[in-house]
Amino acid sequence: MTSLPRSSAAATLADRTLVLRIDGLRNLKGQIHLAVFSSAEGYPKDIRKAVRSGSFDADENPLEIELPDLPYGKYAVTVHHDENMDGELNFNLLGIPTEGIGFSGNPPIWHGAPSFEKAAFEFREGHPIVTITMKYLLK
DSSP states (O other), rough: OEOOOOSSSOGGGOOOEEEEEEOOSSOOOOOEEEEEESSSSTTTTOOGGGGGEEEEOOOSSSEEEEEOOOOOOEEEEEEETTTOOSSSBBBBSSBBBBBBBBTTTOOOOTTTTOHHHOOOOOEEETOOEEEEBOSSSOO
């Protein structure tokens, strides 16, 4: 299991670890980039507005990523499978992603990224795992 580093927050947050289970990877190439947002501000593209973000080797399927010291609350997560490791989500000429994408809640994505509200979930005691299934719109 891979994890983001713990913050310097007090020990009271130590048990507040969210686990993201990323499944449906079509291969184990490249990296998984993720961003966790606590509001619609910046979601889904401006990771500077994310409360957590990181990149992880796509070395397991499913891939589990721990996010320690995360306060309970409402969040939405975006995930991108950067197969060619260029640091960007690649698109074809029609604007369709050629790499895998995913969102918490696994909402439909045929008409673009879902809203924050459609991808949002409540992280609270007793609900530490969120599964995100990768979607590849082009083979």
